[in-house]
Amino acid sequence: MSHYVSxxxxxxxxxxxxxxxxxxxxxxxxxxxxxKIYHKSDALFRAGENFDAIYILRSGSVKSxxxxxxGQEQITGFYFPGDLLGLDGFEKGVHSQTLKFLExxxxxxxxxxxxxxxxxxxxxxxxxLLQGMSEALNVDDKFILNSHCMNASQKFASFLxxxxxxxxxxxxxxxxxxxxMSRVDIANYLGMAVETVSRQLTQRQKEQTINVNKRRITIRxxxxxxDCVNGDNSLAKQYIPKxxxxxxxxxxxxx
Amino acid sequence: MSHYVSxxxxxxxxxxxxxxxxxxxxxxxxxxxxxKIYHKSDALFRAGENFDAIYILRSGSVKSxxxxxxGQEQITGFYFPGDLLGLDGFEKGVHSQTLKFLExxxxxxxxxxxxxxxxxxxxxxxxxLLQGMSEALNVDDKFILNSHCMNASQKFASFLxxxxxxxxxxxxxxxxxxxxMSRVDIANYLGMAVETVSRQLTQRQKEQTINVNKRRITIRxxxxxxDCVNGDNSLAKQYIPKxxxxxxxxxxxxx
DNA sequence: TCTCAAGGCTGATCTGCATCAAGGTGAGCC
DNA sequence: GGCTCACCTTGATGCAGATCAGCCTTGAGA
Numbered sequence: 001m002s003h004y005v006s007x008x009x010x011x012x013x014x015x016x017x018x019x020x021x022x023x024x025x026x027x028x029x030x031x032x033x034x035x036k037i038y039h040k041s042d043a044l045f046r047a048g049e050n051f052d053a054i055y056i057l058r059s060g061s062v063k064s065x066x067x068x069x070x071g072q073e074q075i076t077g078f079y080f081p082g083d084l085l086g087l088d089g090f091e092k093g094v095h096s097q098t099l100k101f102l103e104x105x106x107x108x109x110x111x112x113x114x115x116x117x118x119x120x121x122x123x124x125x126x127x128x129l130l131q132g133m134s135e136a137l138n139v140d141d142k143f144i145l146n147s148h149c150m151n152a153s154q155k156f157a158s159f160l161x162x163x164x165x166x167x168x169x170x171x172x173x174x175x176x177x178x179x180x181m182s183r184v185d186i187a188n189y190l191g192m193a194v195e196t197v198s199r200q201l202t203q204r205q206k207e208q209t210i211n212v213n214k215r216r217i218t219i220r221x222x223x224x225x226x227d228c229v230n231g232d233n234s235l236a237k238q239y240i241p242k243x244x245x246x247x248x249x250x251x252x253x254x255x
Numbered sequence: 256m257s258h259y260v261s262x263x264x265x266x267x268x269x270x271x272x273x274x275x276x277x278x279x280x281x282x283x284x285x286x287x288x289x290x291k292i293y294h295k296s297d298a299l300f301r302a303g304e305n306f307d308a309i310y311i312l313r314s315g316s317v318k319s320x321x322x323x324x325x326g327q328e329q330i331t332g333f334y335f336p337g338d339l340l341g342l343d344g345f346e347k348g349v350h351s352q353t354l355k356f357l358e359x360x361x362x363x364x365x366x367x368x369x370x371x372x373x374x375x376x377x378x379x380x381x382x383x384l385l386q387g388m389s390e391a392l393n394v395d396d397k398f399i400l401n402s403h404c405m406n407a408s409q410k411f412a413s414f415l416x417x418x419x420x421x422x423x424x425x426x427x428x429x430x431x432x433x434x435x436m437s438r439v440d441i442a443n444y445l446g447m448a449v450e451t452v453s454r455q456l457t458q459r460q461k462e463q464t465i466n467v468n469k470r471r472i473t474i475r476x477x478x479x480x481x482d483c484v485n486g487d488n489s490l491a492k493q494y495i496p497k498x499x500x501x502x503x504x505x506x507x508x509x510x
Numbered sequence: 511t512c513t514c515a516a517g518g519c520t521g522a523t524c525t526g527c528a529t530c531a532a533g534g535t536g537a538g539c540c
Numbered sequence: 541g542g543c544t545c546a547c548c549t550t551g552a553t554g555c556a557g558a559t560c561a562g563c564c565t566t567g568a569g570a
Contacts, residue, residue, distance in 0.1 A: 066400045069485060074400040088396070090382075090389030097396065119374065119381050126374050126381070127345070133388040134345030140395035141343070141352065145321045145329040147402055148446035152527070183548065191403035193528050198549055214536095214548095230324060407557065438518065448558055453519055469518095469566095 011058045011106070015082065016128050020110065020118050035106050044085060044099040044107065051089025053111045057081050060105020061180040063189075064088075064097045075189040077139070078102075078181060080166050084132040102180040147191060150229075155190045156200040157228035160210070164219060175222075179215040204228075266313045266361070270337065271383050275365065275373050290361050299340060299354040299362065306344025308366045312336050315360020316435040318444075319343075319352045330444040332394070333357075333436060335421050339387040357435040402446060405484075410445045411455040412483035415465065419474060430477075434470040459483075 012018055021033055035058060038044065044055060047067060062079045076097065079085060085107065088097045118125045146158055168174035179186070183201075187194040204210045209225060211218035219225065267273055276288055290313060293299065299310060302322060317334045331352065334340060340362065343352045373380045401413055423429035434441070438456075442449040459465045464480060466473035474480065 064396075066396055068400055068404050070404075072404050074403055076396040076399055087389055088393055090385040091393050096393050116378055116381060120378065123371055123375065126371060130345040130384070130388070133385070133392065134342055136392055137388065137395065138343055138346050138351050140392065140399065141319075141321055141331040144331055144395065144399060144402065145323055147399065148329055148443075149323050149325075149327050182546090188403075194548080195529080195550080196527065199527095202549075437516095449518080450520080450559080451557060454557095457519075 011081065012108075015056055015058075015108070016084070016132060017056055017108075017110065017125070019122060019125050019128070020114075033108055033110075035108055037104065037106050038101045039104050040101055042101050044101065045095050046098045047095055049095050051086065051093050051095050051112070053109050054087060054089075054115060055085040055110070056108045057083050057085055058106040058108055061102045062099050062105065063102055063181060063185060064099050066097055073188065075185055077136075078189070081170055084129075084136070087133050087136055102185075152190075152192050152196050152200060153203075154229050154231060155192070156197065157204075157225045159186065159190060160217065160219065161222075161225050161229065163217075164222075174219070176216070176218045179217060266336065267363075270311055270313075270363070271339070271387060272311055272363075272365065272380070274377060274380050274383070275369075288363055288365075290363055292359065292361050293356045294359050295356055297356050299356065300350050301353045302351055304350050306341065306348050306350050306367070308364050309342060309344075309370060310340040310365070311363045312338050312340055313361040313363055316357045317354050317360065318357055318436060318440060319354050321352055328443065330440055332391075333444070336425055339384075339391070342388050342391055357440075407445075407447055407451050407455060408458075409484050409486060410447070411452065412459075412480045414441065414445060415472065415474065416477075416480050416484065418472075419477075429474070431471070431473045434472060 012021065015021075038060075044062065045051075057079055059081050062085065063075050064077045064079065064085075065073050065075045067073055085099055086095070089095045115125075115129070119129065146155060150158065163177065163179075164174045167177050181189075183197050184194050187197045190197070201210075201212050204225075205212050207224070209219075209221045209228075211220055267276065270276075293315075299317065300306075312334055314336050317340065318330050319332045319334065319340075320328050320330045322328055340354055341350070344350045370380075370384070374384065401410060405413065418432065418434075419429045422432050436444075438452050439449050442452045445452070456465075456467050459480075460467050462479070464474075464476045464483070466475055
């Protein structure tokens, strides 16, 4: 049984799962759950550990990674406040990913049985969870798309724009932000060499598209980044097989 | 309101969502839902269409794809009987993917409100759905891992082994099977050129690892494929940064 | 029987980026 | 101060696989 601390933080306001913390019977009193603080390079959980809860990131940032048979680490995502963590565990009751914090962060834990009870009662909680998982799925698929269709410049520009959007949606500056992950992490995530990431940073800075100071990025020409993603700006031209419009559509025979 | 046809097919036996079709009050009578047949290159749904149901593939095979801004198609997955389809739609209430059949296939449709009702009542249905989505997520992440760590030979061998496992788990031969997708589809999915796929097929056949006859594949040396995935067999050597074992672990301060 | 398009195979060439090598910077610590 | 280590940058070189070009096979339809 978990104990609730009767103090609600402003960080809870935008939480997708806030419905779980609000006590609907006592209208003014809200149940608030305990929060845990982690520090840089701590693990929230590791691959192979039992799954018994999902988490919501309240502040800070995390990376998720898989380890290949050969011992290589592959970062599969970066997460920011409001994001759901631990969704990989439902499949086997065991985590397949390892989650490591990139900086001092705070998370909110929701035990599975607690979640299941809430789902039984509330259609909106059911939907929120499915929506969260669906979003994670779509992010992954989009990433695969980019991974296969883009060259290094495009991937890197796309990465910066994604970060920019994430910060903006969280009420932070879309133009100036600090990278909480290292160049090595970025390279790993994007599937390229560190040297390539480094060269991208230098190149984009020379063009005045961005400004780089250690881990602080300032975007000076947002449009240029968008153009770069679309390949307008880069040297890269690719063979682009246009998608054929198939005539058959929603054919059907019921039996 | 949907009408149920009082005929249950053997295809329903292994369905993850069979709990939805069994009427638990009347123990011997089972509710069976309508099934729809589609043909090769029909679309189950297209990106942009409203989401109002998920589907279970009963027979045949499907590919899911995204279209990039530049009109490029990226195949994000192949699906086989028993797989859940349409999970991408929860996020925005609109499908982000397009699903096209690779051959004559049959699907079972579960409307969202019907699913939601079932989830309200049954913990096992809730779990099955979360499990299905979690699996999809893990498959994607594993794919990203492979995509970034493997060379063409490894990816292709891995692709064959994945298919082999899928067929085996469905009671079919793990050694001999027909590819329902074209070489172009395989190449697109794996993020390589068609020519590379073609060369892989030829090369693996020359080595006697597999036998190729049009779209019929016979695996003659399963172990060799596994070795290939692990890089033993391929020429490719890569820089492998071993994962550091961090000393800090599950640190915690509650506040 | 001929035509044509879709799908597939193979050899030659080119290039984006990984890899290798080496040097720079700054924080923490003795 | 000076040492070490983690992290980052830059230049030179090589190669896996994309791209290009051309040909073969198959099957549908006239």
